[in-house]
Amino acid sequence: MSERSIEEDGLSSDDRAYYVISDLHIGGDEQLGEIEFEHELVAFLERLAATDEPVELLINGDAFGLWEFTELDGVEKFDRLEATYPDLFAQLRATGEEIPITLLPGNHDHELAAYDEYVERFAAYNVDLVQDQSITRPVGDGVIHFEHGHQRDPNNRIDDWGNPHAKPLGYHYNAEVTSRAGQLSDRGRFDWLSDVQAVTPTEWLPLWLLSKYVYREMNPLLRYALVPFLFLFNLSSLLAILVGLDMAGVYAVPIDAVRSFLGAFGLAGTAAYGFLAANVVVAGLALLLAVPLYLIQHDVKRTIDRFGLFDAELTVDAERPYEAAAEEIFADSPETAVFCYGHTHRPDSKRVAGGLLVNTGTWLKRLHRLDGVTGLLPPVFYPTYQLAAVRIAAESDGIAVSFEPIEKPTPAPDELTLTERLLTLGRKPNPTLPDRRVVESTRRPTPSTPERAE
DSSP states (O other), X not given: OOHHHHHXXXXXXXXXXXXXXXXXXXXXSGGGGOOTTHHHHHHHHHHHHHOSSOEEEEEESOSBOGGGOOSOOTTHHHHHHHHHOHHHHHHHHHHHTTSOEEEEOOSTTGGGGTOTHHHHHHHTTTOEEOOSSEEEEEETTEEEEEEOSGGGOTTTOOSSTTOTTOOOHHHHHIIIIIHHHHHHGGGSSSSOGGGGGGOOSGGGHHHHHHHHIIXXXXXXXXXXXXXXXXXXXXXXXXXXXXXXXXXXXXXOOOHHHHHHXXXXXXXXXXXXXHHHHHHHHHHHHHHHHHHHHHHHHHHHHHHHHHHTTTOSTXXXXXXXXXXXXXXXXXHHOTTEEEEEEOSSOOOEEEEETTEEEXXXXXXXXXXXXXXXXXXXXXXXXXXXXXXXXXXXXXXTXXXXXXEEEOOOOOXXXXXXXXXXXXXXXXXXXXXXXXXOEEEOSSOOOOOOOOEEOO
């Protein structure tokens, strides 16, 4: 906390409640510059400015998408942000006059740590930019550890902190893939490609692209023509199973009755019977092939997992590195009660080694994968918002961590096609934020099994 805020308010910093947000990803090339939550963010800042409670706002990394500006360099990116979002910066200035605002760089806005001029520019809007990788704040008789979390991710770790030329693998992905998506997004039937930032884990990207092609970019006539084909295939598969049971003597299929029924329609019925019989043969062969192929695929996957062939730097565990980091911090600094980070876009709260490990989530969309009900269509990626601010404060029962939701309706009705809405009937996701948790003010670094909030 800055000396200005403590001296002006005449309060000890550990008397404050801390509000924490992260992963806003504001800014970027072309369509990436659209902030769908700007109204909610400004309203949140207005609410903090009007509170009578002593608070500090911490923006815990990736507030801005500086990696996604590919045609600007250095502090030129601040000029673009300032010109694009005047209402947001005006509200930062107004809120910063009432409460302290601290900004910590993440990986997407690592350049904030590389140019000292950023400190001066943000100070003009009453935002205290701290160019360190992590900070701490006192709360009650404990301490909160804040870091963005990218240093625990080998794809985004920046070893030469503050070097403007440091470019981990994640930088190249965002500069080549994410920024390009922002430049091309307006060419689609709907501005969906810019949502590439919300696709997590990154391994889902090819499947997400296939899904959006089928449900959004494919010619509607072609897409709807697939419906009777899929119905016929599923019907043929069912009949093939019944025929197989008949041949095995398990269940007698009334083949003669079906032939007689269709024969009553003359030549057309006979043709329909022949067509259906051919489809049953094809579906039966497909089912027969599916069994060994599934077994082979399952065995190959087990072999790959056993040898760890995919456990490379591209595959990142989104949980264990942060649990290990929290255990280390809690052991080295027993006064630390809360380890607060972001980066993975997954709001979470769990007990680790006697303290609390807290992820602040993201203000971007969250895409929930719902696999196709037929098994032949790609999954639907159902969009929702989980906007929230984490509140950390000393209360009578200890140091309390709670998620305060910020309401924003799901964009699904506007963004999903009719086909996607039909395929997700009765299966809409209902994501919830973690429950309130409390850690005793006097911590004892006793290791324990992580316990996830229900």
